Amino acid sequence: MHNPTLMQFFHWYYPAGGTLWHEAAERAGWLADIGISLVWLPPAYKADTGAQSVGYDTYDLFDLGEFDQKGGRATKYGDKAALLAAIAALKSHHIGVLLDVVLNHKMGADEQERIQVNRVEIEDREEIEDQAIDATAWTRFTFPARQGQYSQFVWDHKCFSGIDLIEDPAEKGIFKIVNDYTRDGWNEEVDDELGNYDYLMGANIEFRNPAVTAELAHWGRWVMNETHCDGFRLDAVKHIPAWFYRDWIDKIQADAAQPMLVIAEYWSHKTAILLQYLEQVAGKTMLFDAPLQMNFHHASTQGAEFDLRQVFSDTLVAADPAHAVTLVDNHDTQPLQALEAPVAPWFKPLAYALILLREQGVPTVFYPDLFGASYEDKDQEGNVRAIELPAIPGLEALIRARQLYAHGRQTDYFDDAHCVAFHRHGTGERPGCVVIMSNSGEGEKRLRLGADFAHGRLRDYLGQHEATVTLDETGAGIFRCRAAGVSVWVDAG
Structure with a gap:
């Protein structure tokens, strides 16, 4: 899969009413068109709180919205028929489907x-x-x-x-x-x-009970055959013995028609701990880069006080890019949730450019960032708060740019605390781009792209600048971005 791009197609406060599976089916063609190649769906099986549940209070793994349990037949997201129709629609547009797996409790x-x-x-x-x-x-x-x-x-x-x-x-x-x-x-x-x-x-x-591990292996085989999913997102693996998933993944892969993509959530901000887990499971799963998400959070709250040169410091994508799944926010970090550490909207275009357009890691797009979200819930003091998560301007363009221009080797220009850039050189078949961003005033860098780009002309794909950049005979030119903004410069032709 070239430049895989994952989308988390839900958030914690997605409305109840059984509409998510239908929405996924309806949007499948458009998602494929903009460049989404993988979709992560929420827990699809029956939970203790039934049709009101996000799905992490697991009750029956074998009930995908088929049986009258816990107050009804359908889950919060719809019934089994709608789930299977959504998966079929996504796969018909060559979008892989990951199912959320909650085996801790x-x-x-x-x-x-x-x-x-x-x-x-x-x-x-x-x-x-x-x-x-x-x-x-x-x-x-x-x-x-x-x-x-x-x-x-x-x-x-x-x-x-x-x-x-x-x-x-x-x-x-x-x-x-x-x-x-x-x-x-x-x-x-x-x-x-x-x-x-x-x-x-x-x-x-209790995973030390062999009857339990046999049953969970049986469920894995069953759900693959029943849904034709393409992989799994494993919830809360820091609470589950690594040896269990090391063995379970082997059993799943042995029975799969094709290799399954497995991404685990080990929510730790210590990269050394993530690397230790990858070693324990023999590298059989990828991991979400929680340290990078926290860096984005700090960058968005500190503004110009944050040193952009350090945005990838102590992150999984820097230490082990082959196993890193990068993200800006998710259902746990969004406002009013247990791991609340949201990235402020002004910084999200910069953060998405840093995960979508770089060479390293598999990026994740969060549902509210593409479509927006509104909800209410109580905060830690018991007060009801109304939350508005706006759709991020330019995010669709950045997702498209990943497929169009994020190609070839990468040269970084992380030489200024407030303005950084990188150059994707392109390949013989696919073009590259120059990405520049600032967390303070207007950003400007003179970059030499090389003689292969001599006299080239580049335009800002995001439309932040009308003027083009014309390179000299050495392939050098001045690239700019707006204050607290990002620009993606591509071949003007």
Whole structure:
């Protein structure tokens, strides 16, 4: 795939009502036309909160909007028929489809069980009380509406390592479930935040149970055959032992008709930790570049105080570009969400130019940045806030420019704290471009592109400047951009 471009086709506050699958089908042709080659869809299976759920409170992986469970048949995004139609429409326009996979936990159990648990210190998960207590918990999933179709597997307390709510006694907290697989405590090869970050929420899946791993491999094969998807986005992998996904991906790839693209979300701002995870999974997945997203956030909030020369410092795309998926914002970083660190609208054209037009990384476009979004929710103080996320001017043009002009080797001119540039030299078959941006006043650089470009004329593809740049006999010329803006200079012919 040449210059792959991923789009996250949803956000946390996408309206309920079952319209997303229809929208994806309707927009498929236009998305392909502008240069989107991959679409990441939200969790497509039934969640605990049913048709109101974004999908991360997983209930039944085998219910893609087909069974009357959790208040209805369809999910927030539509029913199974609409999902399959959307995938077919996207693939008919040569757009690959990634499905969101949430295997860390399950919520909304159908039955309670009498179990034993150990209380766990919330701020240090390695501190586990020696004395187990008897308690009642919602840990048995039978999926009565599905009646064993696609899978007859029943999840019970032996399939989980922890839970956050018990009854008799009634307590909230974190509790390690006592079973044959949890004797040694939490899983290894997870993030060491809070001592051990195996437990996140709900009924925490126990991957050391071989029946569980067999069931999840069965589901992977089933969902590939059922939907004909092209890959997966793996949620919350910092809480899931790396050895599980290393093995699961092998099983998925072995059964896939063609190689599946796998992108994992390990949300850490420490590149060394991301590199460690890639080593643990033997490089079998790509990772979102959370450090770069945080750099963009800081650049947008600090304005002219931010040193643009450092925008790629300590990022995954700088350390391991072959495994980096770059992004500007996502459903977790958008305003009022758990990892809130949004990039201010003024900086987003610069940020998108830095991920869409460079040689390194696979860029991700976030739904609200292309289409806009409006929503309300409570902030951390409990106050209701109205949020407007504007569509970013010029983003469609930048996506198109990736396919038209982001070709050939790259020369960087990161020599000024407030104005940086880079040159894509083009190839024998495809043209290149010069990208220049400023986070302060008007930007200007004299660049020598080389004798191959002597006497060339370039225009600003984004239309920020009417005048063209004419290069001299050495291929040198003066390139400009507006204050706090970006320009993409391409062959005027």
